[in-house]
Amino acid sequence: MGHIHIKKNEVKASNLIFSIFLNLLITIAQIIGGLVSGSLALISDALHNFSDVISLVFSLVAHKLSRKKASIEHTFGYKRAELIAAFTNAATLIIVAFILIYGAIERFFHPHSIASELVIWLALLGILVNGLSVIFLRKDADHNLNMKSAYLHLLTDMMASVAVLVGGLLMKFYGWFWVDSAMTLLIAIYLVAVGVDLLLKSTKMLMLFTPENIDIKEIVREVHKIPGIGKLHHIHVWHLNEEELHLEAHLDCSQDIKMSEFNVLLHQIELVLFTSFGINHINIQPEFKKEDPKDFIVQD
Incomplete structure (x- = not known):
């Protein structure tokens, strides 16, 4: 199995730890403030912040696990922990x-007075805390993908706090208490949108689907340009994690060559796959006139 080493982007665990601490503080403050003020939007923002604390802790644990070395019992290590x-x-x-x-729909039909000034100040605090966390995790x-999931949690929290702030101002100056429910609905709809997108991306990687930017037929066309290649078939391409893109395939050789000659051929294939498609882990099974299915994709 051949692979090309690439420089990994180091993720700073300290940024996650700092974000966990900040979000835990704002969660406690917003829950207390929401109960005192009677604001559902503030409580909803607190619940979202609490889900952030849990997700950030999970992301931190996954990040630590993903850096553990492979062993006989875990030949890939814990590299897929961040996908989970x-x-x-x-x-x-x-x-x-x-x-x-x-909660928003129920409150919409049963609105009541809300202490808007407390909502405004806690919303400003939420914007500050989540804004700092977003800056730390942006890079x-x-x-x-794991850090992106944490980042999206924090970004949506910051946007939610902005929505709560707008609602608080409208309640304070115009007495529009129904805005609290409306802002909660907007926050929730946005959460669904970003959550579904992230869920689909992580699911595709966990299911070992071919990455969207990879064209199997284009891979075959490029590899077939190399002299000495018969046919590349029985192909699988998948992400082990975001840093490792794997390909395994069977390769018909046009001649009955020596292993040393195949090594030269394999090196050419590795260069093509890495430079053109970013595939950095390659496992090629050489064949010569072997009787087996020759389709690009073969059900194992």
Whole structure:
């Protein structure tokens, strides 16, 4: 099995730890404030923040696990732990969203007076805390799905706090208490949208689906341009995690060559697959006039 080493993007666990601490503080403050003020939007924002604390802790544990070395019992190590974390975080986003939708609809038909000034100050605190956390995780979110799931939790929290702030101002100056329910609904709908997108991406990786940016037929066309290649078939391409893109396939050789000659051929294939498709782990089974299915994709 050949693989090409690439420089890994190091994720800073300290940023996660700091974000966990900040979100735990704002969660406690918003729950107390929501109960005192009677604001469902504030409580919904607190619930979302609490889901953030859980998701961030899960992301931190997954990040630590993913760095553990492989062993005889775990030949891939725990590299897929971060995908499981991303999947779970996405699922919690959606669950929290539907809880908020139910509460908002019920409150919409039974509105009551809300202490808007407390809502405004706690919303400002939420914007500050989540804004700092978003800044800390922004860079890591660009190249790590686990960190992206944590980042999206925090980003939606910041947007939720902005919505709560707007609602608080409208309640204070116009007495529009129904805005509390409306803002809660908007927050929840956005949570569903980002949660479903993240859930689909992590599910595809966990199910070992071919990455969306990979065209199997284009891979075959490029590899077939190499002299000495018969036919590339029985192909599987999947993400082990976001840093490792794997390909395994059977390769018909046009001639009955020596292993040393095949090694030269394999090196050429590795260069093509890495430079053109970003595939950095390659497992090729050489064959010569072997009687087996020659389709690109073969059911095992």
